[in-house]
Amino acid sequence: MKRSPMPTEQETAQMIELGQAVIETEAAAVMALIPRLGAGFAQACHYLLHCRGRIVVIGMGKSGHIGNKLAATLASTGSPAFFVHPGEASHGDLGMITPDDVVLALSNSGETGELLVILPLLKRLGVPLIAMTGKAHSTLAKESEVHIDVSVDKEACPLGLAPTSSTTAALVMGDALAVALLQARGFTAKDFALSHPGGSLGRRLLLHVGDIMHSGEALPSVSQDASLHEALEVMSVKGLGMTAVVDQQGQLVGVYTDGDLRRTLNRPIDIHKMRVAEVMTKGCKQVPPEMLAAEALQMMEENKINGLLVVDGERRLVGAFNMHDLLRAGVM
The missing domain is CATH 3.10.580.10 (CBS-domain)
Structure with missing residues (x-):
C-alpha cells in the first residue's frame, strides 16, 4: 500500500493556521448570539413549553441536518419533537402536523422554497411558527410568530459559500432552546436516563x-x-x-x-x-x-x-x- 508523502513544515503550519482561523470565526459567530437572546427567545421557549402536541422541526439541506439533530436533542430532554423534511411535507408528510403542534423552521436565507410552499397550509392549521433564520426581513421571518436571529458576519469557509459559521450558530441556538426548556420542565438526570435506557447513563441511573x-x-x-x-x-x-x-x-x-x-x-x-x-x-x-x-x-x-x-x-x-x-x- 502506497504511503502518502509527509507534509512539509510549511504545509503543516499552514494547515494548523487555517484550522485555527475556522474555529476563531465560528467562535466569534457563537459569541455574537449572546446579546440577541431577549424577549423573542423567551417567547419561543413559551410556545415550545406550552405545546400540547409535538414540536415539529423542519429545514432543508444543511439546515435540515441541524434541525434533525435539534429534534433529537429536544426529544431526549423532555420536549417531544420530530423532524419533517419540507420537501416530503408538501407530498403527504404534512399530515403528520396537527393543530396542537408548534413548528420550528430553520433556514439561513429565510427564503427556502420548500418551506415557503407549506406556509399557507401551516397558517390554515393555525400552528404557531417559530423561525430561526439569518435574515430578519426574510419571508419566513415575517410570516412567523417568533423570529430568532442566527445571522453571522461571515462563513468560516474562505469562499464564503459552504455553510459553516451559520450552521454552527443554528446548532448552538437550538441547544440553548433545548436546555432552557429542560430547566423549565424540571427535567432530571433520572428523566434523561429513562429515555436513554441503552446508554451508559441509563444503566448507571436505572440498574439496581x-x-x-x-x-x-x-x-x-x-x-x-x-x-x-x-x-x-x-x-x-x-x-x-x-x-x-x-x-x-x-x-x-x-x-x-x-x-x-x-x-x-x-x-x-x-x-x-x-x-x-x-x-x-x-x-x-x-x-x-x-x-x-x-x-x-x-x-x-x-x-x-x-x-x-x-x-x-x-x-x-x-x-x-x-x-x-x-x-x-x-x-x-
Whole structure:
C-alpha cells in the first residue's frame, strides 16, 4: 500500500493556521448570539413549553441536518419533537402536523422554497411558527410568530459559500432552546436516563443491585458450621471469588473471600477440620437489592473490595455479585 508523502513544515503550519482561523470565526459567530437572546427567545421557549402536541422541526439541506439533530436533542430532554423534511411535507408528510403542534423552521436565507410552499397550509392549521433564520426581513421571518436571529458576519469557509459559521450558530441556538426548556420542565438526570435506557447513563441511573446479582442456585453460600474445605468447594463451583456464611435462619454472619484464603494459607491449618466461621470476615459489607448498582460500585471502590453480598430487610442472604458482574452490566 502506497504511503502518502509527509507534509512539509510549511504545509503543516499552514494547515494548523487555517484550522485555527475556522474555529476563531465560528467562535466569534457563537459569541455574537449572546446579546440577541431577549424577549423573542423567551417567547419561543413559551410556545415550545406550552405545546400540547409535538414540536415539529423542519429545514432543508444543511439546515435540515441541524434541525434533525435539534429534534433529537429536544426529544431526549423532555420536549417531544420530530423532524419533517419540507420537501416530503408538501407530498403527504404534512399530515403528520396537527393543530396542537408548534413548528420550528430553520433556514439561513429565510427564503427556502420548500418551506415557503407549506406556509399557507401551516397558517390554515393555525400552528404557531417559530423561525430561526439569518435574515430578519426574510419571508419566513415575517410570516412567523417568533423570529430568532442566527445571522453571522461571515462563513468560516474562505469562499464564503459552504455553510459553516451559520450552521454552527443554528446548532448552538437550538441547544440553548433545548436546555432552557429542560430547566423549565424540571427535567432530571433520572428523566434523561429513562429515555436513554441503552446508554451508559441509563444503566448507571436505572440498574439496581437486584438486576445483576446472583441468586438461587448460583448464590455461593455455606453454613457457619461448614468446614473450610466445603467453603472452598463452593467458591470454586460458583466462581465469584467468595462465599457467604449464614446461620440456620439464613441470616448473614460473614464472608470468606480469595483474600481471606491467602491470609489463611499463611497459617498451619487442616482445611478439612477447620470451620470456615473461624477464618471468615465478620461484619462484612452488605447492600440491599434495591440499591443502585452505581452506588454499590462506588462502595466497592471506596472499600477496595471486589464483591458484595445482598441481604433483605431481615439480613437474610438473597444475592451476591462482583466487579465482573458490574462490568458485564455496563455500569463500569
